Amino acid sequence: MGKVFSSESESEHDSHSPVQSYEPPAPPPAPPCPFTSTPWRTTPAWSEDSESSLRKQIEKIHPKWNRENVEETNPEKKQKRKKPTIVLVGPVGAGKSSFVNAILSVSKGHKVDRALTERGSKSCTTTYDKYTDKSLLDRFRLRDCMGLEQSEEEGFNVADMVALLEGHVKDGYTFNPRSPISPEHNKWRANPEFEHQTHCVVFVVDANVMHIGIPPAYVRKIREIQDAVKRLRVPRVLILTKADVLCKEVHNDIANMFRSVKVREAVKTASEVFNIPEASIHPVTNYEDEDSIEISWKRNIPLLLALRQITQYANDMIEAVNEHSDSD
Secondary structure (H helix, E strand, C coil): CCCCCCCCCHHHCCCCCCCCCCCCCCCCCCCCCCECCCCCCCCCCCCHHHHHHHHHHHHCCCCCCCCCCCCCCCHHHHHCCCCCEEEEECECCCCHHHHHHHHHHHHHCCCCCCCCCCCCCCCCCCECEEECCCCCCCCCEEEECCCECCCCCCECCCCHHHHHHHCCECCCCECCCCCCCCCCCCCECCCCCHHHCCCEEEEEEEHHHHHHCCCHHHHHHHHHHHHHHHHCCCCEEEEEECHHHCCHHHHHCHHHHHHEHHHHHHHHHHHHHHCCCHHHEEECCCCCCCCCCCCCHHHHHHHHHHHHHHHHHHHHHHHHHHHHHHHC
């Protein structure tokens, strides 16, 4: 028992032949740690107090339009108050409309389903719609666009982007993948004012697609849009949706978001592909796949961090234009 044989038969062994010992294979290398030793992004503590503090910071952002009184008390004038425009752009299925619903859910304190969402290869958004509310978006408006598709003749027509940025497109415009808006269209605004323009562009990309490789056609279209955005000096933010799909630990506890190696890699890749600073890229999880009917302060924190920067950037653009006007 316990004797180990060589490749030769026992009878061929000489009595002095050494017995070959068995060496077990080396154990496989330990799997890489899913976490960085310290958070790769500095954020507030994960607590309900931090969530509340982020809300208050956003509520304190008061865009000033040429020194107008932002504390207007007249209900009729307050209703007509100018609001910065934040435009969402991204591929079909990236979660643009779900992001709108998530922001509205955070703002209202309960789940909201105002922006149409649907799983599929075609865009649910076909018209240029606006979203606002009486809370976090009281002084801002979100606008959702038709989703980008790989085909040149499908999805959002990138030629529409300049018109959106410059404020030529009116509410309710129906996107036409094969023909961009023109001055002859009844939804064309001939002489837009600064308030009609876009004050921040938010690119929305599926974090999982970013991880496995975004199709070149999408990259090319987004870069075309970016060229127009940069030319007009409109600030940019990138949202990585469905970040919990990348990492089981993040799915189990959203507070692991900024220690996850995979989420960190997705942010770095997005920065390289789209030439947007990492500090302007926000991994989030929307509420569309959440079974609970309640919202969660933990899930809210990454969404609020993103919204705070978006609203700050939009407000910064308004301040910069006001300062330029004052110096003329």
